[in-house]
Amino acid sequence: MSKKFYITTPIYYVNARPHIGHAYTTIACDTIALRHRMLGDETFFLTGTDEHGQKIERAAEAAGKTPQQYADEISGEFRQLWKRMGISNDDFIRTTEPRHIKRLQELFRRIRDNGFIYKGVYTGQYCVSDELYVDGAQPGDPCPTCGRITETVKEENYFFKLSAFQDKLLALYANPEFIRPETRRNEVISFVRSGLRDLSVSRSTFSWGVPVPDDPKHVIYVWFDALANYITAIGYGSSHAGAQEAFKKFWPADVQMVGKEIVRFHCVYWPAFLMAAGLPVPKAIVAHGWLLFEESKMSKSRGNIVRTETILDVLGADALRYFLLREVVFGQDGSFSFDALVQRYNSDLANGLGNLASRTLTMINRYFKGEVPYPSHAASKKPADDAIAEAARKTIREFATLFDQFQFSRALESAWALVAAVDKYIVENEPWSLGEKQDEDSRSRLATVLYTAAEALRIVTALAYPIIPDATAKIWAQMGLGDIKKLALNELAWGQLHLGTTLGEVQPVFPRADKSAIERMQRMEDEQRPALATESPAAKTNAAPSAVGTPAAAQAPATEATNNKISVDDFAKVELRVGQVKVAERVPKSDKLLRLEIDIGTEVRQVLAGIAEAYAPETLVGRKVVIVANLAPRKLRGYESNGMIVAASLEGGRPVLASFLEEVPIGARLK
Numbered sequence: 001m002s003k004k005f006y007i008t009t010p011i012y013y014v015n016a017r018p019h020i021g022h023a024y025t026t027i028a029c030d031t032i033a034l035r036h037r038m039l040g041d042e043t044f045f046l047t048g049t050d051e052h053g054q055k056i057e058r059a060a061e062a063a064g065k066t067p068q069q070y071a072d073e074i075s076g077e078f079r080q081l082w083k084r085m086g087i088s089n090d091d092f093i094r095t096t097e098p099r100h101i102k103r104l105q106e107l108f109r110r111i112r113d114n115g116f117i118y119k120g121v122y123t124g125q126y127c128v129s130d131e132l133y134v135d136g137a138q139p140g141d142p143c144p145t146c147g148r149i150t151e152t153v154k155e156e157n158y159f160f161k162l163s164a165f166q167d168k169l170l171a172l173y174a175n176p177e178f179i180r181p182e183t184r185r186n187e188v189i190s191f192v193r194s195g196l197r198d199l200s201v202s203r204s205t206f207s208w209g210v211p212v213p214d215d216p217k218h219v220i221y222v223w224f225d226a227l228a229n230y231i232t233a234i235g236y237g238s239s240h241a242g243a244q245e246a247f248k249k250f251w252p253a254d255v256q257m258v259g260k261e262i263v264r265f266h267c268v269y270w271p272a273f274l275m276a277a278g279l280p281v282p283k284a285i286v287a288h289g290w291l292l293f294e295e296s297k298m299s300k301s302r303g304n305i306v307r308t309e310t311i312l313d314v315l316g317a318d319a320l321r322y323f324l325l326r327e328v329v330f331g332q333d334g335s336f337s338f339d340a341l342v343q344r345y346n347s348d349l350a351n352g353l354g355n356l357a358s359r360t361l362t363m364i365n366r367y368f369k370g371e372v373p374y375p376s377h378a379a380s381k382k383p384a385d386d387a388i389a390e391a392a393r394k395t396i397r398e399f400a401t402l403f404d405q406f407q408f409s410r411a412l413e414s415a416w417a418l419v420a421a422v423d424k425y426i427v428e429n430e431p432w433s434l435g436e437k438q439d440e441d442s443r444s445r446l447a448t449v450l451y452t453a454a455e456a457l458r459i460v461t462a463l464a465y466p467i468i469p470d471a472t473a474k475i476w477a478q479m480g481l482g483d484i485k486k487l488a489l490n491e492l493a494w495g496q497l498h499l500g501t502t503l504g505e506v507q508p509v510f511p512r513a514d515k516s517a518i519e520r521m522q523r524m525e526d527e528q529r530p531a532l533a534t535e536s537p538a539a540k541t542n543a544a545p546s547a548v549g550t551p552a553a554a555q556a557p558a559t560e561a562t563n564n565k566i567s568v569d570d571f572a573k574v575e576l577r578v579g580q581v582k583v584a585e586r587v588p589k590s591d592k593l594l595r596l597e598i599d600i601g602t603e604v605r606q607v608l609a610g611i612a613e614a615y616a617p618e619t620l621v622g623r624k625v626v627i628v629a630n631l632a633p634r635k636l637r638g639y640e641s642n643g644m645i646v647a648a649s650l651e652g653g654r655p656v657l658a659s660f661l662e663e664v665p666i667g668a669r670l671k
C-alpha cells in the first residue's frame with residue numbers, strides 16, 4: 001500500500017515579484033516532493049499566492065491598479081516562473097479564487113459555531129506591513145518586527161480565543177517532530193509559555209478581503225485567510241464528494257515548509273485554528289533560514305533581490321537548485337552571490353558529476369561499442385572495486401537519512417563524496433591504458449572498472465534526481481535506462497545495472513561556465529533597474545534615494561556622477577530638508593506631474609514632481625517628504641518648480657517617497 005504525502009509551501013504575497021528567496025522555499029519543497037514520488041508515495045504538492053489584505057490593497061493603489069488586477073498580474077508571474085522551472089506542484093491556490101473564499105468562510109463559521117470566535121473592540125497599534133497588531137505599543141512606536149511606524153486603530157473586531165489553547169499547544173510541542181529545527185521549536189515554546197492573548201481575526205477599516213460570513217462589514221484577517229489555503233485547496237468545506245475525499249486522504253499535511261519569520265503564524269495560530277475547528281494539525285512545520293544578498297535578507301523593500309530568470313537564462317534551473325541546497329545549511333541563513341554560484345556549478349556539476357558521466361560513458365562507447373560491460377571474471381576483481389560498491393551502499397543509506405532530516409547539504413556532500421571516490425578510482429585504474437591492450441585479462445579488467453564506474457554513476461544520478469531533475473534525467477537516458485521518473489527509489493541497490501544495456505547518445509550535461517557567466521548575470525540584474533542605471537553607482541545595487549522633483553527626461557544629466565567620489569563639502573552643498581505637503585493636485589494634460597505646495601518651515605514651496613503615476617494627490621496631503629531645497633528654479637508646463645522630492649526609484653522607474661520611522665519636525669535638515 002502506498003503512503004500518502006502532502007507538502008506545502010507558504011503562499012506568496014503578491015506585493016512583490018518573485019525572486020530567488022521565494023524560489024528557495026519552492027525548490028526545497030519540490031525536491032522533497034520529487035523524492036517522495038520516486039519512493040512510490042502518493043504525493044500532493046501545493047503552492048499558491050496570498051492576495052488579500054491592506055498591504056496588497058495599498059501596493060495596488062500605488063501602482064495605479066485595482067487590487068484584483070494587481071494580484072492577477074503578480075500571481076501570474078509566480079505561476080509562470082514555477083512552470084519555467086519545471087516545479088512539480090499539483091495545484092496552485094489563489095486566495096481570491098471562489099473555491100477558497102467559500103471554504104474559508106465555512107472554516108470561520110465552524111470555529112465561530114464552536115464558540116472560539118466572538119465580537120469585541122480593539123484599540124491599539126497596528127503594523128500594516130506585517131498585517132499584525134502590536135501589543136503594548138504606543139502611538140508613534142515602531143513595529144518590533146520590521147521597524148516601520150505602527151498606525152493607531154480602534155476597531156470592532158471578531159476575536160479568536162487563542163488564550164484557550166495555551167496548554168493544548170504546549171502539549172503539541174512536546175512532540176519534537178512538530179516544529180523543526182530545534183531552535184525554532186524552543187522559540188515557539190517560550191513565546192507560548194509567556195501567555196497568549198486573544199487574536200483579532202477580522203478587519204473593518206478596509207475592504208480588500210473575504211467578508212465575514214453573515215457580517216460583511218468585516219473582512220477576515222489576512223493571516224486567517226491565508227493559512228486556511230492549506231486545507232481549502234484540498235477540499236475542506238466543499239460539498240463535492242471528490243473534494244471531500246481528497247481532504248480526507250491528504251489532511252493532515254506531512255510537511256509544511258515556512259521561512260523562519262513566519263514560524264509563529266504556522267506553529268501557534270494555525271494549529272490553534274485547526275484545533276478550534278476540530279481538525280487534525282499538520283505533522284511537521286519545517287522552517288528554513290533566509291537567503292541573504294549583500295549581507296541582508298533579500299527582499300523587495302530592501303531592493304536587493306536577484307531574479308530567478310537571470311540564473312535560468314545563463315545556467316539553468318538545476319544549477320540554482322543544486323547551489324541553494326548544497327551551499328545553504330538548511331535552517332540557517334545563507335549568502336547568495338553570482339561568484340559562489342558559478343564556482344559551485346563548475347566544481348560540483350561541470351567538473352564533478354558532469355565529467356564523471358561523460359568520461360565513463362564515452363569510454364563505454366569507445367571500448368565496448370556503447371554496451372555496458374559486465375565484471376565477468378572473479379580474477380579481474382580488485383579490492384578497490386568492492387570498496388566502491390561498499391561506498392555506494394553506504395551513500396544510499398546515508399543520503400536517505402540525511403535527506404529525511406532535511407539536511408540537504410550534508411546529503412549532497414555524501415553523494416558527491418562518492419563522485420570523488422569514483423573519480424579517484426578511475427584515475428588509479430587507468431581504463432584508457434587498459435583500453436589500448438587486447439589481451440583477455442586487460443579486457444576483463446577494463447570491463448570491471450567501467451562497470452563499477454557506471455554503476456556508481458547510476459546510483460549518484462538516482463539519488464540526485466530530486467535536486468537536479470533535468471540533468472539526471474538526461475544522464476539516465478544517456479545510460480540507456482529510459483525514464484528516470486519510473487525508478488523505484490526504495491529498491492535502489494548496487495548491482496542493478498544490466499549487462500548489455502545500450503547507451504543513448506552521450507552529450508555533456510553541464511557545460512563549464514567561465515567568468516563571462518558572472519558578468520552576464522550581473523549585467524542582466526543591473527539592466528532590470530533602468531531608472532537607477534542612469535543615476536549614481538550606489539543606486540545601481542540598492543534602491544538608493546533619487547530625486548524625482550522633475551520627470552526623468554527633464555532631470556539634469558547625471559554626467560559626473562558615474563565614478564567620481566564627492567567630498568563631504570560637496571555633499572554639504574545639497575540642502576535636504578523635511579517638508580510637509582499642504583496641497584497636491586494633478587497638472588492638467590500631464591500623466592506624470594503633480595503640483596505640490598510643500599511647507600519647509602521657513603516658507604511654502606511650489607514643487608512639480610513626476611510621481612502622478614505612483615501617488616494619488618489626495619494621499620499626499622499631510623505627508624512628510626524630503627526635498628532638495630536649494631535647487632535652482634526651473635519651469636515645467638508653465639509652472640515654476642522650486643526643489644525636488646527625494647524618492648527611491650524601483651523596477652520600471654516607479655518612485656517610492658523617502659520617509660522617516662520617527663517623528664521629524666518640518667524644516668529639519670538632513671546631513
Ligand code: ME8
Binds near residue numbers: 021262298
Ligand atoms: O510570508 N530568503 O509571504 P512572502 C528565503 N504570504 N526565503 C525567503 C526570502 C529570502 N530572502 N524572501 C522570501 C508570506 N522568502 C505570507 C505567507 S502562508 C499562509 C502566508 C520566503 O511572499 C519566506 O521566508 O513574504 C516565506 O517562506 C515565503 O518566501 C513567502 O514569503
